[in-house]
Amino acid sequence: xxxxxxxxxxxxxxKHEATRGDVSVAGLLREAxxxxxxxxxxxxxxxxxxxxxxxxxxxEGVMMxxxxxxxxxxxxxxxxxxxxxxxxxGGSTAIVASQLISAGIHERVLTVAFEKQSESxxxxxxxxxxxxxxxxxxGAGGYFAPHVRSYIxxxxxxxxxxxxxxxxxxxxGLKNPYAHLHEPDITFDSIKESMMLxxxxxxxxxxxxxxxxxxLVLGSEKVADExxxxxxxxxxxxxxxxxxxxxxxxxxDTVLPLGGALCAADVYxxxxxxxxxxxxxxxxMYVPFSWFEPMWLENLGFAEPGEGWKMTEAGATALDGxxxxxxxxxxxxxxxxGASGMLRFGEAAMxxxxxxxxxxxxxxxxxxxxxxxxxxxxxxxxVVGKDKP
Amino acid sequence: MPEIQxxxxxxxxxxxxxxxxxxxxxxxxxxxxxxxxxxxGITQKKIIGQQANPDSRVYVPAxxxxxxxxxxxxxxxxxxxxxxxTSFCVVNLQFYGSGMEIPYTSALILLDGADLxxxxxxxxxxxxxxxxxxxxxxxxxxxxxxxxxxxxxxxxRPTGEPDDVNVRIPGEIRGTGLGSWVGGVAPTELTVxxxxxxxxxxxxxxxxx
Numbered sequence: 048x049x050x051x052x053x054x055x056x057x058x059x060x061x062k063h064e065a066t067r068g069d070v071s072v073a074g075l076l077r078e079a080x081x082x083x084x085x086x087x088x089x090x091x092x093x094x095x096x097x098x099x100x101x102x103x104x105x106x107e108g109v110m111m112x113x114x115x116x117x118x119x120x121x122x123x124x125x126x127x128x129x130x131x132x133x134x135x136x137g138g139s140t141a142i143v144a145s146q147l148i149s150a151g152i153h154e155r156v157l158t159v160a161f162e163k164q165s166e167s168x169x170x171x172x173x174x175x176x177x178x179x180x181x182x183x184x185x186g187a188g189g190y191f192a193p194h195v196r197s198y199i200x201x202x203x204x205x206x207x208x209x210x211x212x213x214x215x216x217x218x219x220g221l222k223n224p225y226a227h228l229h230e231p232d233i234t235f236d237s238i239k240e241s242m243m244l245x246x247x248x249x250x251x252x253x254x255x256x257x258x259x260x261x262x263l264v265l266g267s268e269k270v271a272d273e274x275x276x277x278x279x280x281x282x283x284x285x286x287x288x289x290x291x292x293x294x295x296x297x298x299x300d301t302v303l304p305l306g307g308a309l310c311a312a313d314v315y316x317x318x319x320x321x322x323x324x325x326x327x328x329x330x331x332m333y334v335p336f337s338w339f340e341p342m343w344l345e346n347l348g349f350a351e352p353g354e355g356w357k358m359t360e361a362g363a364t365a366l367d368g369x370x371x372x373x374x375x376x377x378x379x380x381x382x383x384x385g386a387s388g389m390l391r392f393g394e395a396a397m398x399x400x401x402x403x404x405x406x407x408x409x410x411x412x413x414x415x416x417x418x419x420x421x422x423x424x425x426x427x428x429x430v431v432g433k434d435k436p
Numbered sequence: 437m438p439e440i441q442x443x444x445x446x447x448x449x450x451x452x453x454x455x456x457x458x459x460x461x462x463x464x465x466x467x468x469x470x471x472x473x474x475x476x477g478i479t480q481k482k483i484i485g486q487q488a489n490p491d492s493r494v495y496v497p498a499x500x501x502x503x504x505x506x507x508x509x510x511x512x513x514x515x516x517x518x519x520x521x522t523s524f525c526v527v528n529l530q531f532y533g534s535g536m537e538i539p540y541t542s543a544l545i546l547l548d549g550a551d552l553x554x555x556x557x558x559x560x561x562x563x564x565x566x567x568x569x570x571x572x573x574x575x576x577x578x579x580x581x582x583x584x585x586x587x588x589x590x591x592x593r594p595t596g597e598p599d600d601v602n603v604r605i606p607g608e609i610r611g612t613g614l615g616s617w618v619g620g621v622a623p624t625e626l627t628v629x630x631x632x633x634x635x636x637x638x639x640x641x642x643x644x645x
Contacts (some may be wrong), residue, residue, distance in 0.1 A: 068453055108459070165454075170531045178465040179475055179585040180497075181540040183555055184533055185527040193523035193544050197605060200523075200568055246526035246563075293503035297493040297551035303615030305628065312622040322620065348617040 052435060053148045054271035055396040057087025057264030063227040063381045066165035067258035072112065073119035079260035079386075080120060080159050087264040087274070091121035094264075095153035099384030100140030100160040101128040106167035120159065125160075132289070134333070134420030136160060137261065137388025138427030141416075142287045144265050145429075149284075154267045161260035169256060169384060172411035188245035188253060188336065189423060194301045195338040196247055201302060204249075204356035211359055212237045212337035213252045213379060219366055221374025222405035226384060227257040229380040252337035252379075259383030261390045268435075270317035282431040284394035285413070286317030294422040301423055303346045310426040311347040311417075318413065318430035323348040327430075329371045329398045329408045331391040332417040335378045340364065344372070347417065347428075366408065374398065374406040388418030392429055399431045470500030473512065475584035478602035481576055485515045485550050493551035497586065517574040518595055520603045523553075526563045541566050545592055556586070560593035569599040573639070 059082025061067065061075055070078065084090060086271045087123035097120050113129045120127075128147075132139040136302070137160040144158035176183040184190065215235045222228040233251070241251035251409065290313070292299065299305075311323070320326040332343045334380035344355035349370060358364055364372035373379070375394040378387050395416035397403040413432045419425060467475060474497045477484035486498030486509035493502060498509050524543035527536070541563045544553035558566050559575070572592040576635060582588045614623055 145482040149555045174531070179467060179471065179587075181555075181557055181587050181589075183527075183540070183557060185525070185536075185542070186527060186531065188529070188543065189525055189527055191527035196525070196568070197523045240529065243526070244529045246528065251532045295495075295499060295552065297495065299502070305615045305623070308615045308617070309625065312624060315622065323617075345616045348622060352616040352618065 051149050051151050052268040052271070053145045053265055054268070054288050055263050055284070055393075055431060056266040056274045056279065056281050057083040057085075057089065057271045058131045058262075058393045058397055058400075058402070059083030059086055060225050060261045060390060060393065061259045062225055063257045063259035063383060065227065065256065065258070065308070067163070068165070072107070072109075072163050072166070073116055075163060075258065076116060076262070077119055077269075078161050079156060079161070080263040083157065083262035083264050087266070088277070088279070089155065089264060093242045094121065094125070094155055094157045095155050096126040096128070096147055097122040098128045098140055098144035098147065098156060098158040100132075100136040100158075100389070101377075102133060102136055102162055103131075103172065106172050106384070107163055108167065120157070132291075132420055132425045132427065134335075134384055135388050135418040135425040136420060137386050137390065138392050138416065138429070139266075139289055139388070139425070141263055141389055142188045142289060142427055142429060143394045144263070145284050145287055148265055148267050154270055157262060158265060158389070159260060159262040160386040160389040161193055162385040162387075164256040164383065165258050167168055168431070185245060188240070188248050191336055191339075192245040192248050193344030194423065195336065195342075198302045198338060198342050199247065202341070202353040202356055205360075207235075208341060208356040208359055209247070209249070209252045209337040210235055212334065212340040213238050213249075215365055216334065216337070216373050216377045216379040219374055219406055220380030222329040223375045224381070224404070226376045227255050227259065228376070228379075230348060241286045248336050253313065254335040254378045254382040256382070257381050257383040259277065259381060259386050260391050261386040263389065263393055263396070278312055280400045280433065282399040283433070283435050284429055285319070285436040286314040286430040288314035288317070288428050290426045292424050294424045303352065304423050304426070306424065307343070307346040307419060307426045308348070310428050314415075314428045314430055315348070318432070318436070320413070320430065324350075324370060327370065327413055327415050328411040329374060329395070329414045330417065331373055331375060331377065331415070333388060333391055333419050334373060335382060335387075337379060340372060343417065347415070364366045366406065371408045374403060374408060376406075388420070388427060391418055392416035395429070396431050399433055468500065470498045470509065470577060474498055477512075477514070478586065478588050479582055479584050481582065481588075483517055483547060483574070484516050485513045487511045487513060494549060495552055496547060496550040496554055513549065515550045519545045519547035519550070519572060519592075521558070521566065521568055521572060521599045522546050522605045523568055523639060524558065524566055538572045539563050543572075543592070554586075556589065557591040558593070561590035567599065568605075569601050569603045571595045571597040571600060587631070
């Protein structure tokens with residue numbers, strides 16, 4: 048964190064769907080950005096700079112799309128910055144945007160992130176044959192399934208934990224009008240009976256492929272104070288952190304990656320959090336496959352190693368639990384990959400601002416947004432709160 | 437918008453919403469020094485690991501650098517063609533571009549003498565009998581078909597030895613101390629042993645060397 052205080056003063060997202068055939072990529076971004084600006088009671092001309100992120104360009108097959116999107120985002124003649132950190136990019140992008148204000152360079156920054164999976168083939172893009180190696184890759188699920196299996200073996204977690212997470216997140220998603228998946232008829236049994244795609248990961252324990260975008264308007268202390276004076280609660284950024292680690296390092300722990308834990312420790316320290324389980328009121332974490340909830344509960348300090356699944360099983364992470372996790376329905380309900388991290392950061396901010404609607408948790412003072420990407424090698428987190436840091 | 441008159445032949449045709457246009461890119465890939473040396477070993481039916489110094493970790497297949505040390509890996513060490521399954525995935529999903537017949541089992545295999553698991557196919561055993569700790573061996577193509585590719589190993593199959601129930605899964609030892617909180621204590625950079633000097637670090641490390 049730099050010297051100047053920063054807050055989230057506007058949040059917008061699209062209706063996420065499998066195919067948003069009614070809009071182009073530019074139109075998708077305009078929908079999210081327009082809503083964020085309206086929420087901040089600003090117009091395009093109020094924005095000093097735009098920071099944009101998305102997952103790898105070969106998903107949609109358009110290289111450096113930020114160049115053609117500059118006009119649509121109203122930043123002709125303004126600074127524009129592109130961020131790349133694979134699946135964690137939505138989080139990293141918001142952090143980079145916040146730094147432009149904390150460093151004293153800008154007052155109002157619009158940050159946006161997106162993916163239009165209907166115009167791409169992510170499963171293929173994540174399974175490109177690597178020369179001289181057997182073509183065994185089967186998307187993100189194929190990559191992460193062995194990590195999940197290692198977690199289950201190490202923690203001795205019972206098989207139903209993954210299904211409980213999927214059920215909870217899909218039920219939370221029913222309360223979120225923007226969520227892609229709305230499955231009112233989902234049950235524990237329907238999840239259990241769904242196809243085993245990448246054993247031990249079932250179809251119903253897997254995120255969907257979504258079209259969608261998320262946008263945030265970040266403001267300086269002066270901008271945020273003005274919003275507060277008009278009755279619009281800012282979400283004050285109390286800490287931000289990013290970490291990365293090499294995927295092909297011997298002795299790297301893929302279940303509880305060191306980089307993820309150090310990222311959390313750093314951001315908590317900035318935000319004055321000494322006991323994460325007690326001090327944090329709500330968490331949006333990046334859970335694309337259901338078993339990542341207990342894994343990240345341990346990696347982020349909410350549970351001791353091997354104990355995260357017990358929180359899930361006891362209902363602690365439910366909307367009415369003592370540490371609600373993925374109130375929005377999370378990545379398991381909505382996965383426009385590049386935007387998925389920013390949706391986590393945005394939901395944390397909505398909870399603090401009290402604008403989360405039917406999935407609002409009572410009296411949230413501090414919330415955590417988390418994103419990870421690549422082969423569990425990129426991590427981005429922020430802590431937002433009702434109080435000025 | 438001006439009125440557009442479609443010819444009669446198009447008037448009842450459903451509007452086109454999207455067009456799928458598969459693209460193809462042919463390219464020459466140069467594997468670089470480290471991979472070339474590894475693949476040269478493969479043509480001799482040898483699996484050659486690389487390490488930065490005689491005491492550091494053995495990388496298979498090597499990318500030319502030890503990421504922990506930030507050092508080149510000039511030393512070549514032949515590793516065994518048998519190893520232990522450290523984790524695996526049974527893939528039941530057919531998808532665009534995949535040439536594999538489903539279901540198939542891709543496993544992370546820690547070859548004896550190596551410090552990093554490779555991903556390869558497991559065959560000659562039903563998918564639901566594959567397990568962590570299972571001992572497996574490489575099955576090569578016929579000699580005439582050996583090429584400089586890891587695909588020259590067709591797959592791995594069980595050796596029939598007893599399972600290595602204590603298989604040292606890379607990273608797992610760290611998991612109890614570094615990538616998480618233990619006793620409510622947050623990890624810090626100080627809990628990490630400096631791999632260059634071997635100093636520092638408060639977490640227990642096993643299986644060193």
